[in-house]
Amino acid sequence: MKCEELLAMLNEYVDGGIDPGVCEQFEKHLVGCNPCQVVVDNIRKTITLYKAGEVYELPVAFRNQLQSALRAKWAETRGSSK
Amino acid sequence: MSEPVTDGELVRRVKVGELEAFELLAGRYSRKVYSLARRIVQQEQDAQDVTQQTFLSALEHLDGFREEASFSTWLLRVATHAALKVIRKRKGLPTVSLEANTEPQEGYDTVPHPEYIADWRESPEQLVGRNETSRLIDEALQELDEKHRAIFLLRDVEGLSVKETADALGISEANVKVRLLRARLQLRERLTQKFGDPERRFQPHQHVETASL
Ligand SMILES: [Zn+2]
Numbered sequence: 491m492k493c494e495e496l497l498a499m500l501n502e503y504v505d506g507g508i509d510p511g512v513c514e515q516f517e518k519h520l521v522g523c524n525p526c527q528v529v530v531d532n533i534r535k536t537i538t539l540y541k542a543g544e545v546y547e548l549p550v551a552f553r554n555q556l557q558s559a560l561r562a563k564w565a566e567t568r569g570s571s572k
Numbered sequence: 573m574s575e576p577v578t579d580g581e582l583v584r585r586v587k588v589g590e591l592e593a594f595e596l597l598a599g600r601y602s603r604k605v606y607s608l609a610r611r612i613v614q615q616e617q618d619a620q621d622v623t624q625q626t627f628l629s630a631l632e633h634l635d636g637f638r639e640e641a642s643f644s645t646w647l648l649r650v651a652t653h654a655a656l657k658v659i660r661k662r663k664g665l666p667t668v669s670l671e672a673n674t675e676p677q678e679g680y681d682t683v684p685h686p687e688y689i690a691d692w693r694e695s696p697e698q699l700v701g702r703n704e705t706s707r708l709i710d711e712a713l714q715e716l717d718e719k720h721r722a723i724f725l726l727r728d729v730e731g732l733s734v735k736e737t738a739d740a741l742g743i744s745e746a747n748v749k750v751r752l753l754r755a756r757l758q759l760r761e762r763l764t765q766k767f768g769d770p771e772r773r774f775q776p777h778q779h780v781e782t783a784s785l
Contacts, residue, residue, distance in 0.1 A: 493776070532692065
């Protein structure tokens with residue numbers, strides 16, 4: 491397996507959906523190839539960082555606006571006329 | 573304390589006319605939807621518009637929600653559509669995407685190879701939660717085009733499956749995979765330029781097949 495072939499299978503390897511036979515070849519390549527090892531590790535860390543990223547809070551004014559909009563929509567579509 | 577009410581139960585209550593149940597669902601998922609929208613559209617006012625449209629549209633179409641998907645996945649799909657529509661509008665493109673009909677299969681030959689390869693100086697655990705880190709990962713995300721950004725966010729941040737991501741965007745699973753790979757590689761490249769240790773840098777090389785193969 492060459493570095494380029496490894497690249498095409500990177501997702502499956504990182505996500506754990508790789509065919510066992512291919513996985514063995516993949517890991518054999520990794521043992522002998524520092525750059526690919528580091529790329530795999532970098533990708534895992536990249537995903538971890540984004541997953542752990544902050545959640546944005548709704549501004550209070552917008553939270554209130556959203557609630558009013560939902561109530562208005564409710565009254566319009568499911569209100570007494572229905 | 574009693575068990576928290578499931579989304580499915582709340583959806584059923586909305587369907588029989590309980591506004592309060594919908595407000596509970598909105599309370600559960602508004603931050604998730606708003607955060608996704610912020611990251612796709614990269615602008616606060618637009619993210620608010622997208623969030624509002626998402627919940628109004630969910631309220632309107634809830635009767636059509638068949639519960640084969642989870643409520644949150646369904647909601648994220650609605651939000652992604654709304655967010656991409658906002659971006660198309662901003663660019664002056666028609667807001668109805670023709671991509672699903674014309675979408676070509678993308679190949680792996682155009683996937684860029686890693687260039688800056690280095691071990692990171694710190695672990696994600698050490699980096700997380702710093703303002704500097706948040707800024708850098710946001711900047712790297714902004715450099716992706718919206719198609720790649722949306723796929724990365726849905727799949728890797730929100731944890732949708734490849735199929736759910738494909739359904740949400742109306743593209744093939746094969747293209748989700750190629751684009752996800754491109755997105756991951758580009759983000760890796762940018763972040764490694766920032767977080768990589770120059771002392772532990774590796775040159776990419778043409779791998780020589782070992783004799784045993
Ligand atoms: Zn290699």
